[in-house]
Amino acid sequence: MFHHKNNHVLLLCSGLLLGLCVSYFWPHEPALGITVDRDSKFAMATVPVTAGIGGGVAGLPGPSSLPLEGVFVLDFLTGRLQGAVLNNKLSKFTHAYFRNVAADFQVDPKVEPHYAFLGGTAALLAKRGVKPASGVIYIGELTSGKVIAYAFPYQETNRVMRPVEMTPLDFFQFREAVKE
Numbered sequence: 001m002f003h004h005k006n007n008h009v010l011l012l013c014s015g016l017l018l019g020l021c022v023s024y025f026w027p028h029e030p031a032l033g034i035t036v037d038r039d040s041k042f043a044m045a046t047v048p049v050t051a052g053i054g055g056g057v058a059g060l061p062g063p064s065s066l067p068l069e070g071v072f073v074l075d076f077l078t079g080r081l082q083g084a085v086l087n088n089k090l091s092k093f094t095h096a097y098f099r100n101v102a103a104d105f106q107v108d109p110k111v112e113p114h115y116a117f118l119g120g121t122a123a124l125l126a127k128r129g130v131k132p133a134s135g136v137i138y139i140g141e142l143t144s145g146k147v148i149a150y151a152f153p154y155q156e157t158n159r160v161m162r163p164v165e166m167t168p169l170d171f172f173q174f175r176e177a178v179k180e
Contacts (some may be wrong), residue, residue: 032162034119034135043074047119048135049085049095049154070095072137074117079107081139082164085154096163097152104148104168105141110176114142124151124169131155145175170177 036045050068072083079102085095107113117139124132133154140147149173153164 016080031164034121036118038117041076042080043076043115043117045072045117045119045137046070047072047083047133047137048121050144050156051134070097070121070133070135070154071116072097074101074114074115074139077117078102079105079113081137081150083137083152083166087157091156092160094157094160095154096161097166099150099165099166099168101139101141101148101150105139105144105146107141107144113144116140116142122149137166140174142175143178144169145173145177 013095034046034048036043038044044067048067049070056140061096068085068088070083070085072081074081079100081097081099081101083097084093086092087094101115102113105113118136120135120138122132123134124136126132130153132151137150137152138147139150150166151169152166
């Protein structure tokens with residue numbers, strides 16, 4: 001009977017050791033979280049800017065291994081989308097972005113728009129030498145019945161950049177526009 005118990009303990013310890021070895025060598029993927037909060041007059045969201053794979057800032061030693069994100073605010077009253085990226089090396093907002101989404105949705109000034117706003121990830125290709133961020137912004141508007149995807153460029157730097165207008169990528173119609 002004593003011999004039988006030793007086999008169970010040996011098997012348990014072997015299984016634990018094997019499980020630890022497998023988990024150590026198994027590829028790890030970072031968990032990315034996109035945060036969104038809203039009020040009746042505006043919404044905020046964090047959007048990935050870099051995937052955090054290598055690449056350093058010119059003049060600063062070592063690769064940047066942490067993912068970087070931007071924070072974007074959509075003002076429901078004006079239809080203006082603004083955002084910024086906090087540089088993790090300088091602790092300053094070095095990139096600023098803007099877009100008049102009310103114009104993109106052709107919102108009637110007499111009708112109150114109803115926006116939905118969130119960020120996502122996308123592996124977009126560079127166009128004409130401009131490298132896009134690894135995140136995109138999706139905005140939906142109820143009265144127009146559209147969802148529009150927006151991209152924005154990002155390049156690591158040590159200096160504060162001038163504000164850049166975001167680019168609409170594409171849209172889809174999820175319902176018929178409201179006619180009043």
